[in-house]
Amino acid sequence: FPAENVRNFSIIAHVDHGKSTxxxxxxxxxxxxxxxxxxxxxxxxxxxxxxxxxxxxQTVTLVHEIDSKPYxxxxxxxxGHVDFSYEVSRSLSACQGVILLVDAAQGIQAQTVANFYLAxxxxxxxxxxxxxxxxxxxxxxxxKDQLQNMFDIDxxxxxxxxxxxxxxxxxxxxxxxxxxxxPRGSKxxxxxxxxxxxxxxxxxxxxxxxxxxxxxxxxxxxxxxxASGKMYDVLQVGVFHPEPVPTGSLHTGQVGYIxxxxxxxxxxRIGDTFCRTREEKEVEALPGFRPAKSMVYAGLYPLxxxxxxxxxxxxxxxxxxxxxxxxxxxxxxxxxxxxxCGFLGLLHMDVVTQRxxxxxxxxxxxxxxxxxxxxxxENGTVxxxxxxxxxxxxxxxxxILEPTVIATIITPQEYVGGLLTLCSARRGEQLEYTxxxxxxxxxxxxxxxPEIVTGFxxxxxxxxxxxASLDYEEDKWVAADVVQLSIRVNGEPVxxxxxxxxxxxxxxxxxDAVSRFRDILSRQLFQIAIQAVVDxxxxxxxxxxxxxxxxxxxxxxxxxxxxxxxxxxxxxxxKRMKRVGNVEIPQEAFVGxxxxx
Ligand code: GDP
Ligand code: MG
Numbered sequence: 001f002p003a004e005n006v007r008n009f010s011i012i013a014h015v016d017h018g019k020s021t022x023x024x025x026x027x028x029x030x031x032x033x034x035x036x037x038x039x040x041x042x043x044x045x046x047x048x049x050x051x052x053x054x055x056x057x058q059t060v061t062l063v064h065e066i067d068s069k070p071y072x073x074x075x076x077x078x079x080g081h082v083d084f085s086y087e088v089s090r091s092l093s094a095c096q097g098v099i100l101l102v103d104a105a106q107g108i109q110a111q112t113v114a115n116f117y118l119a120x121x122x123x124x125x126x127x128x129x130x131x132x133x134x135x136x137x138x139x140x141x142x143x144k145d146q147l148q149n150m151f152d153i154d155x156x157x158x159x160x161x162x163x164x165x166x167x168x169x170x171x172x173x174x175x176x177x178x179x180x181x182x183p184r185g186s187k188x189x190x191x192x193x194x195x196x197x198x199x200x201x202x203x204x205x206x207x208x209x210x211x212x213x214x215x216x217x218x219x220x221x222x223x224x225x226x227a228s229g230k231m232y233d234v235l236q237v238g239v240f241h242p243e244p245v246p247t248g249s250l251h252t253g254q255v256g257y258i259x260x261x262x263x264x265x266x267x268x269r270i271g272d273t274f275c276r277t278r279e280e281k282e283v284e285a286l287p288g289f290r291p292a293k294s295m296v297y298a299g300l301y302p303l304x305x306x307x308x309x310x311x312x313x314x315x316x317x318x319x320x321x322x323x324x325x326x327x328x329x330x331x332x333x334x335x336x337x338x339x340x341c342g343f344l345g346l347l348h349m350d351v352v353t354q355r356x357x358x359x360x361x362x363x364x365x366x367x368x369x370x371x372x373x374x375x376x377x378e379n380g381t382v383x384x385x386x387x388x389x390x391x392x393x394x395x396x397x398x399x400i401l402e403p404t405v406i407a408t409i410i411t412p413q414e415y416v417g418g419l420l421t422l423c424s425a426r427r428g429e430q431l432e433y434t435x436x437x438x439x440x441x442x443x444x445x446x447x448x449x450p451e452i453v454t455g456f457x458x459x460x461x462x463x464x465x466x467x468a469s470l471d472y473e474e475d476k477w478v479a480a481d482v483v484q485l486s487i488r489v490n491g492e493p494v495x496x497x498x499x500x501x502x503x504x505x506x507x508x509x510x511x512d513a514v515s516r517f518r519d520i521l522s523r524q525l526f527q528i529a530i531q532a533v534v535d536x537x538x539x540x541x542x543x544x545x546x547x548x549x550x551x552x553x554x555x556x557x558x559x560x561x562x563x564x565x566x567x568x569x570x571x572x573x574x575k576r577m578k579r580v581g582n583v584e585i586p587q588e589a590f591v592g593x594x595x596x597x
Contacts, residue, residue, distance in 0.1 A: 001072040003253040004182045008211065010076040010091055012119060013101035014109035014469060018131040022101060022163040023060070023077050027242060029169055030062040030073070059197075059209055059255055061239040064173050071177050074239075074255035089118050090270055094196045094211040094255055097125035097180030099172070104130040104138035104160070108146045108436060110408045110471035116151055125180045128153050129172060134162040146436050183211070183253025190279045191215035193223070193258075194286050198268035200321040204236075206262040207244070210274070211255045213286065218249045223260075226273040226285040232260035265323045292324040294342025295403065295474065296349055296453055297386045299330060299367035299496060300356075301338030301590075307362060308337050314360040315339060318352060325352060330387065332496040335365060335590060340387055342372075346453060367496055367590050371449045374401040374477055389498040391484045394535060401477040403449040406431065408442065409460070411468035416441050418463040426451035427502065446475060450502070487513055488531045489521075489583045496590050510540035518542040520589045528583055 011019045062073040076095060078088045092098065098119045102112055119126055128147055130140050144155040159175060161168040185192070197209040210217075217223075221234045238246040239256040250256045262268055270292075275283035302311045312329075319325050326342030343349040346369060356362045373385045376398045385391055407428070411419055413435075423430070423445045432444035447456070452472065460468050483506050487497040497517075501509045510532030517530050521544055532540040 001070075001251060001254070003185060003187065003251065005070065006072045006074070006182055006251075006253040007097070007176055007180045008074045008076070008095045008183060008253070008255050009097045009099065009176055009180050010078055010095045011099045011101055012078060012088065012092075012115035013131075014103070014106070014111040014115075017101050017103040017106065017109075017112075018163045019077065019101055022099075022131065022161075022169075023075060025163050025166055025169055026062065026075060026173065027060065029166070029173065030064045059240055059257075060242045061256070062241075064177070066174055066177055072254070073173070073176065076255070088115060089122075090196050092118055092122055092124065093271075094194060094209075095122075095124060095180075096183060097127065097176065099127050099129050099176070101129050101131050102143055102147070104133050104140050104143050105135045107139070107143050107440065108150060108410065109469035110410045111469065113150065113408055113410070113442070114471040114473065120151075126151075126153075127172075127175050127179055128158045130158060130160045131163055133160045133167065134165050142437060146440075150436055183213070185212070185214040185252045187214075187216055187252040189214035190283050191217060191221070191223070191274075191276050192283050192286070193217055193274040195268060195270060195272040195274060197270060198265050200265050204244075204259055206265055206268055207257050207259055208262070208268050209255070209257055210250070212250045212252055214252060216249055216251050217258070219246075222277045223274040224277045224280050225269070226275065226280075226283075227269045228267070228272075230267070231277055232262065232274075235259045235261055264320055266319075268323075270323075292344055293474075294324075294326045294344070294372065294386070295449060296343045296345055296369045296371060297340060298343070298349060298369045299332070299335065299338050299365075299387075299590075300341050300353070301332075301335040301365040301367075303363035303365055305336050310360070311339070311356070311362055311364065314356055314362055315341070317360075318355060322352075324348070332389075334494050334496045334585065335367075338365075342386060346457075365590055368499065369453045370499065371403055371453055373482060373500060376401070385500075388484060388500045389486075389495050391500060394483075399479050400482045402480040402482060403477050404446050404475045405449055405452060405472040406475045407445045407447050407452070407470060407472040409445070409468055409470055410436065410440060410442050411464050413439050413441055415464040415468060416443070419443060419460065419468060422456075422459055422463055423447065426456060427504075447472075448478070448480065448502070450500070483534050485509055485513070486533045487517065488529075488533055489517075489585070490529055492583075493533075494585070506534050507539055510534065514540045514542040517589060518544055520586060521583070 011022060013019045058077045060075050062075060064071050064073055076091045078091045100112070100116060100119070102108060116126070130143050132138055133140060140160055144158050147153040147158060148155055159168060159172055161172055192214040194211045194213055195208050196211060199207055201207050217234065217237060219234055219237050222231060223234060224231050236246055236259040237248060237250050237256060238244050244257060247256065273285045300311065302308050315327050319327060324344050328340045329337070330340045331337045343352060349369060353364055353366050356364055370388055374382060375385050375392065376382050377392065378396055378398050409419060423443065426447055428445035428447040430445055432442065434442050436442050457470060460470055481503040482500050483503050485499050485501050485506055487494045497513070499509070514530045514532050521528060527546050528544040530542045530544065531538045
């Protein structure tokens, strides 16, 4: 296929607007997979199937003919979720155009806005498409108005499709071929290859997804990484159709995979440029990507301490495939040995812990999520703290910076009041308040990230009956009056419960923590004092009085098997207890609030 017959495109949309379903239909339409096969073909991970979300971006090559001319279409499926906008932007850099998909019943949502701007900034061709027009509540005219108001898109250029019934999909493929420009590279120029994603395959090792920007890449070529200077032999080249199919070469503008004998995905630097070893000096590096940064941290501990090694091995395997998980070993008095892990966001954290359960059969305790803080010491040094209990004493600290995000919220007008209150309670600073049509508002706020990771999304959903949508992007770090809040049980600090909170919130947080702790602790034979402490001052306290009756008293004279069952249950419970001083604490006390999915 000459480059002028190649189209590299992606589908971008708010979550649930139908990207994966549309991708499936396009695969069927081009006879890449057979009709009636498994749904969401490109969603390969079990968590993706369970949650119906796309986590890893996938790539597939389709062949489609119009006016009896064959075209090679490379479809790059992107995750639509806010945590993964990093993956969206790197997938987009291998494209020349996008299908901007909007659910015709829902209209423009927060991630539609974020994704539009990602594509717009990369100068990609944008094909506006309304999906789900088969749904009775679909309101295409309102959606077209919104597209025009928000993005200046001509209503007449908007296609209306149904990924469910297949309506207008051939027209959509035609629009892709007509409106997405072919890749710009030249086959005669020196080889220049963009590495835009990678994953680990148990049998084949590291598989790199690449776009050949210039020249032709062949099996047997020797290439060099511009980022690391390491040399690799190209052992295999191919495309996904939809399974990997070796092709021996990739021509200018084509998207496909290469296998090079890399050992781990950490070696594959996303955004890297490969060129021929002997042409290293003459070929320039493509503009790279910024590396993914951990924005949410949590401790992961095995529920059963004897499974520590299994957890270590499982995390090693997961990070082989997902280099965006940061892992460091840590130990706390209460929970024993475990790992401090960094994630792109809350959903990413949920997905990883779910994969540990599903793919490795491991039960883990996940401590409440925290964010990194930048600590400026009195002596001038700066460090990033990812574990609240490592915060240095306040007299050594000159200032603490917290990360903030720019949050975009789209909501029906009737919920605006409640959401303004929510955002200001979360220390938000209003940047924009506009209307996208006569009934829907767009709010833009700068909000500290610690406020976002502590249940912001759940509150947003409950204050808007589920109708508001949220997207956010990292913004600057700002100085904040942050204090360390620790919990003591009978005078002993419970290190795994230490958190960092804004001073204005410390009293509330302290009270909540001790009362939650009191409800969870089982009564024991002595009195227990639970205290919340800031700067060595007790700011909240609860007391749990001593227990009188033992478990078996309840079934005095009862039958033996019932007694045994109770004792067994108690033993089972014991395994899950952690001891702090002389107090036994059930593991659930350390578990973070459930995520937001
Ligand atoms: P994604 O999150 O954007 O990948 O969305 P999915 O493809 O997973 O679709 C979300 C839901 O919308 C699924 O239940 C689909 O079956 C449904 N869906 C997708 N396209 C259509 C459509 O054109 N019509 C109808 N009625 N439902 C659709
Ligand atoms: Mg999907």
